[in-house]
Amino acid sequence: MCISVIEHTFIRRCPADKEVVQADVQEFVTKSSMRRKCFILLLLLLSGNIQPNPGPPLDHIGTPNDFKSRSGLGILHINVRSLLPKLDLIKIWVKSTDTDILVLSETWLNKSVPDKEISLTGYNIFRCDRPKKGGGVAIYIKNKFQVSLISSLSVIKQFEFIALKLQMSKDQSLTIMGCYRPPSANSEALSSLFNHVASLNAGEFVLTGDLNLDWLSPKSDNLKSVCDSLNLTQLIDSPTHPNIKNPSKSSLIDLILTDAPHKFTAIGIFANDLSDHCAVATVRNIKLPKTKPRILIRRDLKKLNEQAFIYDLSILKWDRISLIDDVDLAWQYFHDEFLNLINKHAPIRRFRVKGRNNPWFSPEIDNLIKDRDTAWCRARKSHSEADWLHFRQLRNKCTLLIKKAKSEYYLSETSKNLNDPKKFWKTVKSTYEPSQTNDFPNFLTKDGKQLTDKTAILDYFNDHFISAGSVFDSSIPNSGTSALNADAFETTKCPNTQFNFTDVSEQEVLRELKNLDTRKTAGPDKLDTLFLKLAADYIAEPLSVIFNLSFSCRKIPKVWKSAYVLPLLKGGDPAEVNNYRPISKLCILAKIFEKLVSEQLKDYLESNSILSEFQSGFRKHHSTITATLKVLDDVIQALDCKKYCVALFIDLSKAFDTVDHSLLIKIMSNIGISEQAVAWFTDYLSNRSQSVQISDSTSFARETQKGVPQGSILGPILFSIYINNLCHNLPNTSYHLYADDTIIYCCSQTVAQAFEFLQTAFDTFQARLRSLKMVLNAEKTKVMVFSHKREPQEITQVLKTETNKSIEKVNSYKYLGFILDSELSFKRHVASSLHKLKMKLGFYYRNKSCFSLKARKFLVAATFLPLIDYGDVLYMNASSACLQPLNTVYHCALRFVTGCSRLTHHCELYARAEWTSLSMRRYTHWITLVYKTLLGLV
Structure with a gap:
């Protein structure tokens, strides 16, 4: 032996x-x-x-089902040769193998395909696309793992490469690398790839991908030498790219390389219905963390009897509320009675969410997949032409059956739900995006260290969101109140009357309750919108009493000042706290009350013309289009008079989060808010708190000392009041505000004079900004020169901040959703719109078999036309060369709607869809805008 x-x-x-x-x-x-x-x-x-680190012989996994029952970390690589059309097959692969890590090469993706369209439920995706056609690598990894991106590199005509660091335990990590090297790559590509691998100093790693070098051929000697120098072992031992006609010419080009082969226990080579490559797999010997079941905590509505709920509600006596003279006690009485009733009829329970197959996946498909895999194993052993033919027939039949099943399911669902928008859009969304979950991140990075404890993660999130408004205190010069710029606080027009609250009526409360969206979740008070809407007729009267008691007590219930904050990943590394956006959940009844208060406050502001006419944010008859139209009209008039126009686009750092409460109250007093109302607003802003909530865990509450409440109804209005005089009476300039988007511009006969005037106005603006304890974001603030001359002119003038930083000059800027360029050609705006429209078209055509003609028209009208129509009156007079690409994508959308061929004339497309041309749509929008302007509706 x-x-x-x-x-x-x-x-x-x-x-x-x-x-x-x-x-x-x-x-x-x-x-x-x-x-x-x-x-x-x-x-x-x-x-x-002797083979370095030979280890024990590796077990061979025969089928994907065997791979699913593995003990260890499962890594699977598939050369997919275009991911998008095979995404459904990929989902079946993931379901049948339960792989922990899926590496795909030749994804053939580009930036027009968003991550959400190719995402898989329960997995995080990392991708490296080739800038041009073909190639590309993607790695899917289960979201239960702690993983971070180390490297993503695409070298044209050489390789695409991704490296992820998987933290397996406190002291042990594994680097997962995926790569693709095209056959046309030169000899330098291999050395460049492995030089990059060596430079990562990754520790233990496994590299898998398609290198297009046959390991069984002498041509791979260079690759083997490189592997020897890096102490790498290649695990796969048989061909992965079979040659059916000549088995001896089969090649092994899909590799799994590792520097620790003794830690891997098994390998597998499986039939692949995605391309002509085999899928390769391996198992890393490690005890994996258990997958925690996803638990939802929600009310059990299955046994809800609405009639019984209404009956019990009708016998409740609310008379006692009118006898209580403290709003907190009155609210507590109402809340306890109503919440007890809800708990009785719909108790809160914990539900375990089970993974489900695709709704169109049938036992017939499952059996056919098993037959296909069996046929592949038989053909691979026998090398018989007849066996290979039988396998190909089963493979093709399986692929067609999957496509047919999916198409028939979605065709049926979208057609029958056309009259139910909620169900229709839920069905459409399910075709490209898995259900979103508010799950815990596995870890967060803080000061170079990893936080894994739930409590620590929650507190770190809360500290980060709370500090958003205070981190800029050090940037604001420490000046006394006497140095504050008075212009920032004095109103431009003193009203003759004062603002006082008027009691809200029962009918007003009932109206808002009836209009509640039952999809909204409950806030900190645990009162669900479904039950508030059901009980509207019975609770409108006691709620109106509580609302009016709040006015007389000059305070609001304490719980209405609290908020749950949900961290929403914007994109990027999920371990970085800066990549999360806070979404606030407030009490539903608090928002109803705020809406009624805001109606009174808005009416006072508008009737007394307190807000600047050049503030368009959050106001009736104002929009981004009207704001941009006003600015462009001033610029064009100046250019027609042979003048120059210099525009300063100002960005404020965390504007809504830096509002100083004491200054806001002072400004409100100056614009005629009564002493009683000011006392109410003071209480509204003070002692507010927030907690971060993820899944069923909630952090400790922390007080927010600055900013207007995020997600509130009153917050935007209070912010508009706060910055109302920020640009008032700036010398020799014009301005426009839309919330915190600010533009100051100056038109003059010379560029030098325009810059001089603008610098003076900018200095005044910064002084007022400092008075309001707000901070300029100099990095994102830009200046642009509009010129009537066609020849480019060298601009030597610069704008300076208070700290002597130069403001960057640009040739284009995105303002309120429109990309303005210095020539007013709108070419960049049209190009940006085209990119978005083509992404929509790509999704339409990839899923066209899922929608009937009626559903297609409904889909395009709701998602495509708003994009192509948005602000078209601004650029309707652009050159035909600029606008023609929009006509092209519009006609493509019409062909999708009508099912017509590419040869169909556009006039027939208009007739079949019963839509007009784009030029006619723009003209109609322009006429409508003029009409509304004459009537004072804009």
């Missing part, structure tokens, strides 16, 4: 000398023990021919 092991070990790298080695071994072993010792020493001296 020992002899055979020695022979095997010695000859693994010397198969050609096998007979000689066997003879030498027998001769040495049959002699004295001294010679045995010499033999062992000789083996050690010759160990250069």
Whole structure:
């Protein structure tokens, strides 16, 4: 037994000398023990021919189902040759193998395909696309793992590469690398790839992908030498790119390389219905963390009897509320009674969410997949032409059956739900985006260290969101109140009347309750919108009493000042707290009350013309279009008069989060808000708190000392009041505000004079900004020169901040959703719109078999036309060369709607869809805008 092991070990790298080695071994072993010792020493001296870290022989996994029952970390690689059209097959692969890590090569993706369209439920995706057609790598990894991106590199005509660091335990990590090297890559590509791998100093790693070098061929000697130099072992031992006609020409080009082969227990090569490559898999020996079941905590509505709920509600007596003179006590009484009633009829329960197959996946498809895999195994062993033919027939039949099943399911669902928008859009969304979950991130990075404790993660999130408004305090010069710029606080027009609250009526409360969206979730008070809407007729009266009591007490219930904050990943590394956006959940009844208050406050502001006419944010008859139209009209008039126009686009840092409460109250007093109302607003802003909520876990509450409440109804209005005088009476300039989007511009006969005037106005603006304790974001603030001359002119003038930083000059800027360029050609805006429209078209055509003609028209009208119509009155007079690409994509959308061929004339497309041309749509929008302007509606 020992002899055979020695022979095997010695000859693994010397198969050609096998007979000689066997003879030498027998001769040495049959002699004295001294010679045995010499033999062992000789083996050690010759160990250069021994496989480094050979480890035990790897088990071979026969089928995907065997791979699913593995014990360890499962890694699967598939050369997919275009991911998008095969996404459904990929989902079936993931379901059947339950792989932990899925590496795909030749994804053929580009930036027009968003991550959400190719995402898989329960997995995070990392991708590296080739800038041009073809190539590309993507890695899907289960979201239960702690993983971070180390490297993503695409070298044109050489390779695409991704490296992820997987934290397996506190002291142990594994680097997962995926790569693709095209056949046309030159000899330098291989060395460049592995030089990059070596430069990462990744520790233990596994690299898998399609290198397009046959490991079984002498042509791979260079690759093997590189692997030897890096102490890498190639795990896959049989061809992965079969040649059916000539099996001897089959190649092994899909590789799994690792520097720790002894830690891998098994490999697998499986049939692949995605391309002509086999899928390759391996298992890393490690104890995996258990997958925690996804638990939802929500009310059990299955046994809800609405009639019984209404009956119990009708016998409740609310008379006591009118006898209570404290709003907190009155609210507490209402809340306890109503919440107890809800809990009785719909108690809160914990539900375990089970993974489900695609709704169109049938037992017939499942059985056909098994038959296909069995046929592949048989053909691979026999190399019989007939067996390969049988496999291909089953493979093609399986692919067609999957496409047919999906198309028929969605065609049926979208057609029958056309009259139910909620169900229709839910069905459409399910075609490209898995259900979103508010799950815990596995870890967060703080000061270079990883936070894994739930409580620590929650508190870190809360600290980060709370500090958004205070981190800029150090940027604001410490000046006393006497140094504050008075212009920022004095109103431009003192009203003759004061603002006082008027009692809200029961009918007003009932109206808002009836208009509640039952999809909205409950806030900190646990009162669900479904039950508030059901009970509207019975609770409108006691709620109106509580609302009016709030006015008389000059305070609001304490719980209405609290908020749950949900961290929403914007994109990028999920371990970085800066990549999360806070979404606030407030009490539903608090928002209803705020809406009624805002109606009174808005009426006062508008009737007394307190807000600047050049503030368009959050106001009736104002929009981004009217704001941009006003600015463009001023610029065009100046250019027509042979003037220059210099525009300063100002960005404020965390504007809504830096509102100072005491200054806001002072400004409100100055614009005529009564003492009683000011006391109410003071209480509204003070002692507010927030907690971060993820899944069923909530952080401790922390007080927010700055900013207007996020997600509130009153917040935007209060912000408009706060910055109302920020740009008032700036010398020799014009301005426009839309919330915190600010533009100051100056028109003059010379560029130098325009810059001089603008600098003076900018200095005044910054002084007022400092008075309001707000901070300019100099990096994102830009200046642009509009010129009436066609020839480009060198601009030497610069704008400076208070700290002597130069403001960057640009040739284009995105203002309120429109990309304005210095020539007013709108070419960049149209190009940006085209990119978005083509992404929509790509989704339409990839899923056209899922929608009937009626559903297609409904889909395009709701998602495509708003994009192409948005602000078209601004650029309707652009050159025909600029607008023609929009006509092209519009006609493509019409062909999708009507099902017509590419040869169909556009006039027939208009007739079949019953839509007009784009030029006519723009003209109609322009006429409508003029009409509304004449009537004072805009």
